[in-house]
Structures are given as structure tokens and as C-alpha cells.
Amino acid sequence: xxxxxxxxxLSRWYGLVMxxxxxxxxxxxxxxxxxxxxxxxxxxxxQVITGQLQPSSGSISVLGxxxxxNPNLLKRIGYCPERESLPSxxxxxxxxxxxxxxxxxxxxSAGAMSEALLHRVKLDPAHWDKRMGQYSxxxxxxxxxxxxxxxxxxxxxxDEPMNGxxxxxxxxxxxxxxxxxxxxxxxxxxxxxxxELESLCKNNLVxxxxxxxxxxxxxxxxxxxxxxxxxxxxTCDNPRKLAEVCFRAGVLNGFDLTExxxxxxxxxxxxxxxxxxxxxLLLESGxxxxxxxxxxxxxxxxxxxxxx
Amino acid sequence: xxxxxxxxxxxxxxxxxxxxxxxxxAMNSLxxxxxxxxxxxxxxxxxxxxxxxxxxxxxxxxxLVPGGVIGDVVKGLGGPLRQITNGLMAWLxxxxxxxxxxxxxxxxxxxxxxxxxxxxxxxxxxxxxLITRDLSSNAIIVYSSKAVNRFDYVLGKFAALFGVLTxxxxxxxxxxxxxxxxxxxxxxxxxxSRVALFHTLIYxxxxxxxxxxxxxxxxxxxxxxxxxxxVWISFWILGGAFVALGTxxxxxxxxxxxxxxxEQIAIATFDLRNEIETAAENVPGVKQTIGQFLREPELTGAxxxxxxxAAAAGAVVWRKAKPE
Numbered sequence: 001x002x003x004x005x006x007x008x009x010l011s012r013w014y015g016l017v018m019x020x021x022x023x024x025x026x027x028x029x030x031x032x033x034x035x036x037x038x039x040x041x042x043x044x045x046x047q048v049i050t051g052q053l054q055p056s057s058g059s060i061s062v063l064g065x066x067x068x069x070n071p072n073l074l075k076r077i078g079y080c081p082e083r084e085s086l087p088s089x090x091x092x093x094x095x096x097x098x099x100x101x102x103x104x105x106x107x108x109s110a111g112a113m114s115e116a117l118l119h120r121v122k123l124d125p126a127h128w129d130k131r132m133g134q135y136s137x138x139x140x141x142x143x144x145x146x147x148x149x150x151x152x153x154x155x156x157x158x159d160e161p162m163n164g165x166x167x168x169x170x171x172x173x174x175x176x177x178x179x180x181x182x183x184x185x186x187x188x189x190x191x192x193x194x195x196e197l198e199s200l201c202k203n204n205l206v207x208x209x210x211x212x213x214x215x216x217x218x219x220x221x222x223x224x225x226x227x228x229x230x231x232x233x234x235t236c237d238n239p240r241k242l243a244e245v246c247f248r249a250g251v252l253n254g255f256d257l258t259e260x261x262x263x264x265x266x267x268x269x270x271x272x273x274x275x276x277x278x279x280x281l282l283l284e285s286g287x288x289x290x291x292x293x294x295x296x297x298x299x300x301x302x303x304x305x306x307x308x
Numbered sequence: 309x310x311x312x313x314x315x316x317x318x319x320x321x322x323x324x325x326x327x328x329x330x331x332x333x334a335m336n337s338l339x340x341x342x343x344x345x346x347x348x349x350x351x352x353x354x355x356x357x358x359x360x361x362x363x364x365x366x367x368x369x370x371x372l373v374p375g376g377v378i379g380d381v382v383k384g385l386g387g388p389l390r391q392i393t394n395g396l397m398a399w400l401x402x403x404x405x406x407x408x409x410x411x412x413x414x415x416x417x418x419x420x421x422x423x424x425x426x427x428x429x430x431x432x433x434x435x436x437x438l439i440t441r442d443l444s445s446n447a448i449i450v451y452s453s454k455a456v457n458r459f460d461y462v463l464g465k466f467a468a469l470f471g472v473l474t475x476x477x478x479x480x481x482x483x484x485x486x487x488x489x490x491x492x493x494x495x496x497x498x499x500x501s502r503v504a505l506f507h508t509l510i511y512x513x514x515x516x517x518x519x520x521x522x523x524x525x526x527x528x529x530x531x532x533x534x535x536x537x538x539v540w541i542s543f544w545i546l547g548g549a550f551v552a553l554g555t556x557x558x559x560x561x562x563x564x565x566x567x568x569x570x571e572q573i574a575i576a577t578f579d580l581r582n583e584i585e586t587a588a589e590n591v592p593g594v595k596q597t598i599g600q601f602l603r604e605p606e607l608t609g610a611x612x613x614x615x616x617x618a619a620a621a622g623a624v625v626w627r628k629a630k631p632e
Contacts, residue, residue, distance in 0.1 A: 050453050052630075071455045079453035085446035089340075101332040102454045104325075147450055 004029050004155055004186040005049060010058035012044055019044035021210035022058070027188060031181045033201035034190035041210040042190045043082060046159050049188070050079045063155055075104065078153035080144045082160040082190075088133030092118060092143045095132070096150060103151035117146040122172050137164030145173065149180075156180065158189040174200050232266045235291040239264035245285040251277060262290065329456055333464025338471045340437040347433045351475050354426050358480030358487075361419045365488025368415070371397055372407050373493040408497075410583045412504035416481065417578040420512055423477045424570060427516075430476040431469065431523045432540045436533035438465045438524060439629050444531035448629065458630055462524065465629075469520045478512045511577040515570045518614045522566060525621020528628040562606070563613030572610035581605070 003026035012020040020041050036042050047053040048060060051067035051074060060066065065073045087095060096114035105113055118128060121142040127135070132143060141164050148156055158177075162170045177200060181187055191197050197204065204221065206214040214221040236242055243255045243264055251274040256265040268274045282289065341347055442448040451461055485505050489497045526540045547565025554562030562568050575581070581604065 052449070052452055069457060071457050071460070074453060075455040077453070079450075081446070081449045081453070083446045083449065085449045087441060087445045087447045089441075098332055098336050099450065099454060102329050102451065102456055104329060104455055144450075148453075151455070 003027055004063055005188070006059075006061040008059045010048065010060055011056050012048060012053060013056045018210050020048070020055075023207075023210070023212045024058075025205060025212050025215045027186075027205065028203060029184075029186045030203065031177060031187045031189065031201045033197035033204040034188055034207065035197060035204055036190075036207035039209075040207040042207055043159060044210070045207065046079075046157055046188075046190065050074070050077060050157055075151060076154045078148035078151065078156045080148040080156070080158040080161050082163070084140065086132045086135075086140050086143055089131055091129055091131055092123065092146070093128050096143070096147055099147050100150050105151065113150065114146075117149050118143075120149065121146045121176065138166060138169050141165055141173075142169075145176070154185060156185055156187040156189075158187065160191055161189060162191055232268060233293040234264045234266065234289060235260075235262050236264065236287040236289045237262065238285070238287045242282070242285045242287045246281055249277060249281055251281070326456070326460060330460050330464045330467065333451070333456070333461060334467035334471065337437055337465055337468030340441075341434040341468065341472050342475075344433050344437070347430060347472070350426055350430045350433065354423055354430075354476040354480045357419060357423060357426070358484045361415065361480070361484035362487040362491070364415060365412075365484065366491045368411055369488065369492030369494075369497055408500040409503060410586060412501045413507060413578050413583050414580070416485070416504040416508045417574060417580060419484065420477075420481060420508055420578075421571065421574055423480060424515065424567070424574075427473050427477040427519065428544055428567065430472055431519060432537050432544075434469055434472045435523060435527045435536045435540055438469060438527040439625070440527050440531060440533055440536045443528070443628070444533070452630065458626075462625055462629055465524055465527075466520055469523050470516055473516045473519060478509075478516060481508050481512060507578045511574050514573060514577075518566070518570070518618050521618040521625075522621045525618075525624040528625045559606075560609060563609045566614065566617055569610035569613045572605045572607055573614075575603075576605040576607040576610075 005027035007026070008024050010020055010023050011018065023041075023045075034042050034045070044053065048055055049062055049067060051070055054068045062073060063076055067073055067077075086092075093111070093114050096117060097110045100110035100113050101107060115128075118125070123139060123142045123146070127139060132140060135143070141161060145158070145161055148158065156177075161177075162173060165173060177187055177189065189197065189201065198218065203217050204215070205212060206221070234242060239257055239262060243257070243266070246252050246266060247255065251269055253267040253269045255267060257263075258265060342351070439448075442451065448461075452458070456464075482505070485501065485508070489495075489501060522543075523540070526536050526543065529539055530536050544567060547567055550564035551562045551568045554560065554564075
């Protein structure tokens, strides 16, 4: 599958400050999450992808074209910026209609298209005739998302699209994004709400200090972090004995005896070698096991680990 | 069951060209400008001036041709008023160069300069609706993500302000020219007044281009509406102060005033010096009353001054009218 975004040795400086530092990665079709703390370079990367910033060095290809100063490419990209970007004195239908016309939609179709999209982002028609200055943040987010979808782009770039939405709204927007991905659109979505990205995105790109720290699926990222141990929670009749046997075998980074008397948390050094000896170690310890629960890493934990 | 179909409806549509897209940016901004109540008042004032000018052109036309409405009215008059009017008509008839060429030229110069003041106010009112609000609302980020580049965006805004000035300046003058000639007793007036129209188009057209570029520059200076309007008004008033200063000290200081520079272009374009000299040779008192226009226009300084201002404004627009 060919990448929708290919970035090679890309850097972007703001004077002496480096926004992106020699990053290289590919983004495949589908839903991809862009994760990183404030100042990580997410917005810089998004601005470079959408052609609003010129790279200082390196190359970037979006849908096979260079994005800088390329309106033809912008016809194929939808962009939902993080910042407030709605003219407060306008009504959403009028604004979307204008943007549709600017995007090249014929006048007779622009109105219908705008209304279809307002339905799509689930903005209540009762609010369509209000000026956007009167809107709540969540409503404005929906209009911003609608404008990004206006010209039926192949690639959607969404910068913090869930900001300001209530839980139900987030779920609705996540549903819309999943639906769009199923329709074959490629979507790059950045967010600080990592739990949502974890359930939403197939792949993730972790940025910090202008560098790519990790890329790929959650499993890929986890397997790349060999020094970072898996955790296994075991409930048994003699946790100390089991911990001693495993520790002596050299397969642990450490262990924790919890407040519960019969529970032990093992911090595994290398999952493959640990699980190949796990049955043997259990037999050697002679403990009676009541339960085993794997503590797979959430994206939040991965994110915290790689951005430390 | 949902009352509305919330599914993603693909709307099949024809795609439009870049000029139409630029036109949308222009029309949106123009509409926003015209929604300002004071802007509508200034546009109305400009068109009232158009009617006044049309009326004057009508009266002049009737005076110039024997058998016109004025002639008929005069026949019914008695006493000295009839003698004066008859004398004026006879003199105008005997001096066709002055009566047609000069009078029309002076009238169009006069109304062009009056409407320029109306237009400076109109620019002040339009400024927030050009680039300023797009910067303050960050809507410029969204525009820049659509299939138009910065040049298209700026061109659209240029067309919007040019449209405002057409409504307050060039439009009323052209309509007055057409109506004034259409109401004249002789179709030859269209031909005889062509020079005045040509001068108007040259002067007002050039001024509108300079004024639009400068207006866009000020509009892009700040995302705060009050700031941009204040800068424009200050720019205008300070220009007047520089003219006063230039009269008593260094003359080039006068070219810091865009209104002074535009006035110099008007004097040079309408060639009033030549017109007034011709009139002064034939009409007593002309030299004393409008002798100020006998000064040679400072055209080179005016063009340099306006070019520098336009270049600075263009640089501001190019630097600020972008999302970065």
C-alpha cells in the first residue's frame, strides 16, 4: 500500500528555534493519530503538510505532490485547524456555501452541499440561522469539521478536532471519522485525548521536540520499545515465592507486591523469552495460580514513556 | 428513527474556474462592507452627488444650445435676468472650446475631487472587512487551506475594495457623464465631452488602484479593527499636516500625504492649468478666483510618493496576509 504522506529528512526552523528536526516517516492510508505534548511540532508538521509552511530542508510528498504553493493539491486535502477560525459575524450555512464556491463547487450545488455537511457533523438545524459568534465551542468545532469535508477531500488533516466537544459529541465525531476512513479517506488526526486516538487510529506517530519518537501501530511501537517491560499481574497462593523464582531466572526487570496479599505484578524484561519459560517457571515455583492478567500498554502509557 | 438523513450525501457538481473563486472572495468582502450602515450612507451620498452633477450637466447642456429648455424659460423672463442669461448664452455660443471642453473638464475635476473625500471615508469603513477580520478570526487559515493561493486571496480582497471605490467614486462619475449627455439637447455632447470622461477614467482609475493597495496594506497591519481604522485616519490627517509643513519648509514633505499626491495627479490629468489659462484669456476674474490651479502640478513627486506608499502597503499585505 503506497503512503499518502512521505516525509524525508524534513526540518523546519523558526529563526533559531527548530520546529521539526530532520524527521522521516510514511503515513499509510486510513486513520493515523498524531500524538505529542505541546511544542512537540504537531502543528508545524500539519502546516507543512497543508502547504501553509515551507520546509527549511528535506522533502515532503502528499498524495504524490509537493504541498507548498500548490492549490491543486489543496483541492484534495481537507484541513480542520486547531485554532478558532470561524468568522463570528457569519451564519454557518452562508460561510460553508462561500467556502464551497471558493473550493470550486458550482453555485447550484454549493447550498445543498453545505446543508448536507451540517447534517453530517450533526449540527442541529435550529442553530443554522444563528451567527457563529453565538455558538458554543463544540458547535464551532462541528462547523470547522464540516468546512474540512466540503470539497470531498481524499486526505483529511484534523488538528485537535475533539477540542471542546462533550463526551457524546466526541463519540459522534469519532464515529464520523471512522465512517470516513471506511469510505476510503485517509485521515491524520492530532489530539491530546490519547484514549480516543487509541481506540480510533490504526497507526500513530509520536512527536516530541520536533522529532519522531515512534511510528506505526500500537503493537509496532510497543515491540520497538524493547527496554520497556511488559507487565503481568498474577494472583496466587505464594506471590513471594513466584517472584523469587522469576527474578532468579533473570527474566524480570522488577516486581511489585501489591496491597492485596495474593497479588504480584511482574515487570517483564523481554516478552518473548519470558513467555517461552513462563510455564517452566510456574512449575518450578510450585505455587497455585488463581488468575493471570496481562497489563498491555495503553497509548497513554506508550506516549508517556516515549516523551519522557 | 432519525428525522433527517444524517448520512454523507455526495453532491455531484461541476467545478468552477479560478476567476470565479477569486470572485467569490471579492463578493463576500464587498457584501460585508456594504452591510455597514455608515458605508451605505456614504454610497448614498456619492450617488446623490451623481444626481447633482447630472443636474448641473443638464443645465449646462441646455444653456449651450439655442432652443434648449433654459432658452425657453429665459424667453418668459423679463428684466435684467433675461439680459444676463441671454448674454451668458451668447458668450458660451461664441466660445465653444471653453463652453464644452473647459466647463466639462472643470466640472468633472470638481466632482472627482469631492468624491475622493467620500471615498477616503469609505476606505476607512471597509478596512475591517477586508483582511483585518480574517486575521482576527483566523479564517485566513481556512481560506489558505482551500484551492486558492495567497495571490488569489489578495486579488479577491483587492477587487472588493476596488468595488467599494467604484460605488463611491468612479461609478457615480461615469453615470453622471452618461445621464448628463443623454439629457442634453444634442447627441453631439457625448462626443464633445469625451475628453472629460477620459481624464476622469485616467485620474480616478489610477487613484483607485493606489488607494486600494494602500487600503489593503493598512487592513493587513493588525487583527484589531479599531487599530486599522485609526491608522488610516491618522495616515490621512498626518498627511494634511505634512502638506502644511511642506508649504513653509521643505516642499517634498507634502508628498507624505496621499491625498495631496492624488490631487496633483488630478490637476495634471485634467490639465487644468491649460484650461484655466484659456478661460482666463476670455473670462474676466477667472485668473483671480481659481488661479491656484495655475501652479505646475508636482506630478513626479506625487507618483514617487504614491509608489513608495503602495510598495510599503504591498509588502505589508504579502507579509501579513498569510496564516503563519
